[in-house]
Amino acid sequence: MSANELSRPAGEITVAIAGQPNTGKSTVFNFLTGSNQHVGNWPGITVEKKEGRFVRDGISYRVVDLPGTYSLSANSKEEMIARDFVIKQAPDLIVVVVDASQLTRSLYLVAEMMSLGAPMILALNMMDVAEKKGLAIDLGAFEKSIGVPVVPMTASKRIGIDVLSESIAKRAGVRTPLLETCCNPDGEYADLLQRLQNTIKGYVPEDYRIGWVAQKLLEEDSGMIDLMQKQMDEQKWQSVRKMLPDDNRGAFAVARARYDWIHNILANSVVREKNEVHRSLFDKVATNLLSGTILGMVVTLTGFVLAVIIAFGCVVMIHPLAANGIQMVQNTAGQSLPLLADFIAQGVIPALSMIFGVSVFIFGIMLFTSFLEDIGYLPRMAYIADMFMSRIGLPGKSFMPLFMGFGCNIASVMGCRVIESTRQRFKTIIIASHVPCPGVMVTIAFMIGIFFGPVAPVIVVAATVALLVQTYITSRLLDHTVLRGAETGMIMELPPYHMPNWQTIWAHVWRRFTSFVQKAGSLIAFIIAVIWALSYFPNGNMVDSYLAVVGKAFEPLGMLMGMDWRLLTCLFVAFFSKEAALIAIAVLYGIQIEEGALTGLMMDNIFPEVGNDAVGRFLAGNVSRPSALAFIFALLFSIPCYATVGAIYYETKSLKWTIGSAIYYTTLSLVWGIAAYHVGLLFFTS
Amino acid sequence: MNMKAVNEDMSLDRMKSGSWAVIQSISGDKKFVRRAAGRGFTPEAALLVIQNFGIGPLIVFLCDTQVALGRGEAKKIIVRRQQHECE
Numbered sequence: 001m002s003a004n005e006l007s008r009p010a011g012e013i014t015v016a017i018a019g020q021p022n023t024g025k026s027t028v029f030n031f032l033t034g035s036n037q038h039v040g041n042w043p044g045i046t047v048e049k050k051e052g053r054f055v056r057d058g059i060s061y062r063v064v065d066l067p068g069t070y071s072l073s074a075n076s077k078e079e080m081i082a083r084d085f086v087i088k089q090a091p092d093l094i095v096v097v098v099d100a101s102q103l104t105r106s107l108y109l110v111a112e113m114m115s116l117g118a119p120m121i122l123a124l125n126m127m128d129v130a131e132k133k134g135l136a137i138d139l140g141a142f143e144k145s146i147g148v149p150v151v152p153m154t155a156s157k158r159i160g161i162d163v164l165s166e167s168i169a170k171r172a173g174v175r176t177p178l179l180e181t182c183c184n185p186d187g188e189y190a191d192l193l194q195r196l197q198n199t200i201k202g203y204v205p206e207d208y209r210i211g212w213v214a215q216k217l218l219e220e221d222s223g224m225i226d227l228m229q230k231q232m233d234e235q236k237w238q239s240v241r242k243m244l245p246d247d248n249r250g251a252f253a254v255a256r257a258r259y260d261w262i263h264n265i266l267a268n269s270v271v272r273e274k275n276e277v278h279r280s281l282f283d284k285v286a287t288n289l290l291s292g293t294i295l296g297m298v299v300t301l302t303g304f305v306l307a308v309i310i311a312f313g314c315v316v317m318i319h320p321l322a323a324n325g326i327q328m329v330q331n332t333a334g335q336s337l338p339l340l341a342d343f344i345a346q347g348v349i350p351a352l353s354m355i356f357g358v359s360v361f362i363f364g365i366m367l368f369t370s371f372l373e374d375i376g377y378l379p380r381m382a383y384i385a386d387m388f389m390s391r392i393g394l395p396g397k398s399f400m401p402l403f404m405g406f407g408c409n410i411a412s413v414m415g416c417r418v419i420e421s422t423r424q425r426f427k428t429i430i431i432a433s434h435v436p437c438p439g440v441m442v443t444i445a446f447m448i449g450i451f452f453g454p455v456a457p458v459i460v461v462a463a464t465v466a467l468l469v470q471t472y473i474t475s476r477l478l479d480h481t482v483l484r485g486a487e488t489g490m491i492m493e494l495p496p497y498h499m500p501n502w503q504t505i506w507a508h509v510w511r512r513f514t515s516f517v518q519k520a521g522s523l524i525a526f527i528i529a530v531i532w533a534l535s536y537f538p539n540g541n542m543v544d545s546y547l548a549v550v551g552k553a554f555e556p557l558g559m560l561m562g563m564d565w566r567l568l569t570c571l572f573v574a575f576f577s578k579e580a581a582l583i584a585i586a587v588l589y590g591i592q593i594e595e596g597a598l599t600g601l602m603m604d605n606i607f608p609e610v611g612n613d614a615v616g617r618f619l620a621g622n623v624s625r626p627s628a629l630a631f632i633f634a635l636l637f638s639i640p641c642y643a644t645v646g647a648i649y650y651e652t653k654s655l656k657w658t659i660g661s662a663i664y665y666t667t668l669s670l671v672w673g674i675a676a677y678h679v680g681l682l683f684f685t686s
Numbered sequence: 687m688n689m690k691a692v693n694e695d696m697s698l699d700r701m702k703s704g705s706w707a708v709i710q711s712i713s714g715d716k717k718f719v720r721r722a723a724g725r726g727f728t729p730e731a732a733l734l735v736i737q738n739f740g741i742g743p744l745i746v747f748l749c750d751t752q753v754a755l756g757r758g759e760a761k762k763i764i765v766r767r768q769q770h771e772c773e
Contacts, residue, residue: 070724075717104750105726220716248712248719255723256730277734277747289739383754387742390756396743489718489756490743491725 013172014062014089018082018113019097020106021068021420022376022495024125027155027504028097029065032165039515041653042081047422056169064091072112073216074223077422083223086118087207092172095164097123100130100137100152101496103270104262110146111258114182115212119174121167122150128157129496135272142269147177156501183261184215185253192243192250193218199240203231218250280497286377287494292384299372299381300403307364308407315357322353342540347532354577355524358408358643363513365404365411370505372400373418376497386490392468393475395419395490398428405435409640413647414516423485427478429651430661433640434471439578444632446582450616451628459629463636466672470637474664482660520646527642531576542587547572561634561673562627562680571631571669574638581635589622626680634673639665694767699744699760701735707765708732714762725753727763 017032019025030037033052042049050065066085067078074080086094096113099106113120130137143150151167153160184193196214204210205227216224217240229237244250285291326345333341372378378397386396394402401415412432419425436444444463452459534547542548551558551569558568566588573584623631639645639662649658695710709731712722722728726748736752737745744755755763 071720073720073724075721075724102750105748108724108726219720221720222716248714248716251716251719251723252712252728255720255728259726259728259731277736277752279736287737287745289742379754383743383745386754386756390742489759490754491721491727491756491759492754493725494745494752494754 012060012062013093014064014091015168015172016064016066016085016089016091016094017097018066018086018094018109019068019123020070020099020109022493023068023097023099023106024155025065025068025097026508027501028095028123028125028153028161028164029063030504030507031155031158031161033063037511039511047077047081054165056165059169061165061168061172069109071109072116073219074221076420078420080223086113086116090118090207092119093168093174094118094120095123095168096120097125100124100127101133101135103135103266104259105493107262107265108258111183111261114147114261115209115215117175117177117209119171120148121164121171122146122148123155123160123164124150124152125155127152127159128154129498133278135270138269138271142265145265145268156498156504183254183258184211185218185257189218189250189253189257192245196240196243199236199243200228200232203228203236205231215254217244219254220244220251283380283497286380287383289384289387292380296381296384296399299377300400303365303368303372304404304407307361307368307404307411310364311357311361314360315353318353318356322349325349342536343532346536347528351528351532355643358410359513359517361408362411362414363509365407366414366509366513367505369400369415369418370509371500374498374505375500376495378418379492379494382492383494392472393479394428394431395421395424396492398424398431401428402432402435405432405437407438409433409435409437409644410647413644413651414512416651417512423483426652426657427475427483429648430478430657430664431471431474433644433661433665434467434474434637436467436636437578437641439580439641440635443574443578443582443635447628447632447635450620451623451625459632463632466633467636470668470672516647516650520643520650523649524643524646527646531642535573542584548588557670560677561630561670562624562677563630563634563673564627567623567627567631571634571638574635575642577641578635578638585619589618625684626677629680629684630673630677633676634669637665637668637672639669695764696767697761698735698746698755698763698765699738699757701738701744701765701767703735703738706732706734706768708768710764710766712763714759718759718762722759722763726751732768733765 017025017029019028029050029052033054036054037050037052040049040051041047047067052063052065054061054063064085066082069076069079069082072079072083072086074083085091094113096110098110110120110122124137124139124142127137137152139150139152149167149171151160151164153164155161184190193211193214196217197210200213200217201210204213213224213228217228228240232240286295326349329341329345329349333344369378372381378400381400382396384396385399389396389399397419398416401412401418404415405412409432412435413429416425416428416432419428448456448459531547534550535542535545537546539545548565548569551565551572554568555565558565558571561568563571567585569588570581570584574581619628640648645658645662648661649655652658698707701707709727709729711729712719712727714722727733732749734747734749735744736747741757743757744760746753746755
């Protein structure tokens with residue numbers, strides 16, 4: 001009967017996994033497909049697409065994990081993806097994962113799916129939690145009143161996976177009959193819905209069910225309004241438009257009808273011992289204003305310190321290995337292939353060993369965040385953090401990723417994944433680079449120490465205030481420009497706590513990490529090659545390299561900030577790494593006479609002696625204090641390092657956003673540099 | 687259902703911790719309304735205010751799910767205080 005049965009390629013059945021967030025959807029997907037997974041992106045959209053396969057009885061099933069969504073409205077990109085896939089790709093079967101312990105909430109998506117009439121089964125997950133909560137579900141009655149097969153599961157313990165795959169095999173391609181009982185409003189809205197259906201009849205595209213379209217119009221779903229407006233001529237559309245109530249009552253009538261259907265089902269099939277809110281002592285502590293704040297800080301700091309210690313240990317371990325590697329390359333190929341040897345010794349190996357240390361830190365932070373998310377603590381922390389973060393226009397969930405930026409901005413950018421709203425996520429990603437990473441702090445501390453001895457505290461306070469002010473400005477600027485639109489505030493579910501599911505956590509983090517290394521890695525490798533070449537050619541020296549030539553060419557711009565070409569070049573170098581700016585200062589001012597490209601010098605100075613007196617005295621005699629102040633502020637707001645830019649690209653999947661943020665930071669750097677220089681001129685004579 | 691109306695409509699952000707209420711109406715743009723509805727906030731729905739510090743977001747219990755709700759969002763939800771237990 002259905003078209004998709006005819007068009008299904010032989011031996012390939014498409015199964016979509018749908019479900020609300022926090023229903024254990026990913027765990028179901030992971031166990032169903034095992035290691036046979038592929039992560040990509042939905043076309044043209046920055047939302048992750050997970051696909052996998054499994055084989056049963058010689059038939060191959062392609063499993064698509066849809067983004068977690070509360071409904072199928074045009075509220076977010078995720079919801080649009082899920083709905084377009086379900087309607088336009090017409091999968092042979094949709095597995096809707098439902099949380100058995102929170103049925104009222106999680107059946108809402110099912111109620112909406114019912115109106116689509118798509119082939120569907122229910123994975124009734126988290127049966128163990130439901131049992132603990134004292135819920136007794138009469139599965140027979142439940143299945144009968146819903147009208148689709150129901151598979152009880154506890155995916156976290158691997159219970160029910162096999163029954164699920166068996167049910168998938170049985171039900172693929174069988175359309176769900178449309179239930180009269182679900183989920184149309186009664187009373188005046190029943191009439192209205194009928195009239196709507198009559199009016200749009202003949203205009204609804206083939207893939208869509210007319211009843212569902214009418215519901216969506218009554219909800220004033222923007223996507224469906226756009227679609228139908230295009231399908232109908234102006235006059236006809238106006239007659240539809242006039243029918244729609246101009247308040248929110250239509251939307252509520254539809255939502256209410258869905259909940260009524262759910263309540264009916266539950267009344268017939270679920271017995272609750274008690275339905276009261278259960279709050280553990282831990283939950284009370286975690287969500288209390290004072291203890292929650294302290295706990296949040298302690299937890300965040302603990303994760304941070306742990307990741308730093310492990311990463312630092314790894315760097316110390318790998319350092320002799322890298323040094324030996326460089327020695328070996330120079331010994332074996334230094335004479336015969338000098339260019340290649342230099343490239344490997346001064347470009348590839350130093351960059352790799354730097355990236356290694358950073359990667360360990362990032363991986364650690366990702367693991368930690370994922371763990372907190374899995375056990376259900378992260379939303380509680382976000383709830384507390386929201387009190388503070390909302391003051392600068394950021395969501396509570398941005399606290400942890402931003403804090404991790406003090407270790408490495410890449411960790412921030414990658415960590416933004418926990419923020420569901422795309423708008424808020426992009427905003428946090430852009431703002432993340434305001435957080436000074438250790439490279440920035442070390443370099444700035446060095447400069448402040450040399451130039452502003454007695455007034456150093458004033459400069460530190462000024463820099464901190466500048467950062468906070470700029471963060472606020474950037475946040476508001478984004479709100480009023482590229483991220484314009486209605487602000488949708490927090491409606492965040494606080495899911496029940498549960499034991500960590502290590503397999504899911506590990507699979508999730510490992511997949512994201514390796515995919516990051518592969519994708520952003522190529523961009524990072526390209527930039528390393530460019531930087532190496534710029535600071536190496538034509539003479540194999542940074543002092544007269546093309547990088548220096550670029551610095552000289554931009555000197556007029558630098559003069560606006562009181563910087564000569566050397567200081568300006570150092571600022572450019574900060575794009576490579578913030579610490580590298582220090583080394584570049586030493587080299588370009590001829591304090592440290594060393595041969596080679598920048599990347600190689602980094603390796604020799606992986607633990608630079610920051611407090612080097614000679615360097616300090618020399619610099620103090622050659623650079624004026626206003627210029628130094630300009631350098632400090634310009635560096636504070638400079639473009640994030642290349643690897644962070646790579647991470648921004650990886651996370652936004654948008655060249656426009658990546659380049660846009662690079663230009664934004666470069667401009668900021670210039671503006672603050674100029675401002676600091678002129679303020680400096682007022683206060684310092686030399 | 688056993689409820690005793692106190693007949694006092696107010697926005698959700700003014701409800702004290704520990705009080706039960708039934709939603710009367712929700713204002714705001716369509717997107718907010720649909721998002722709220724998808725998470726259980728609809729007229730006639732009963733809820734318990736678990737925590738309201740007077741500043742910052744609230745935690746409410748919707749007879750099934752705990753939800754953290756921004757203060758601005760809570761202002762858009764008009765409720766009537768009611769002695770109520772979950773069905």
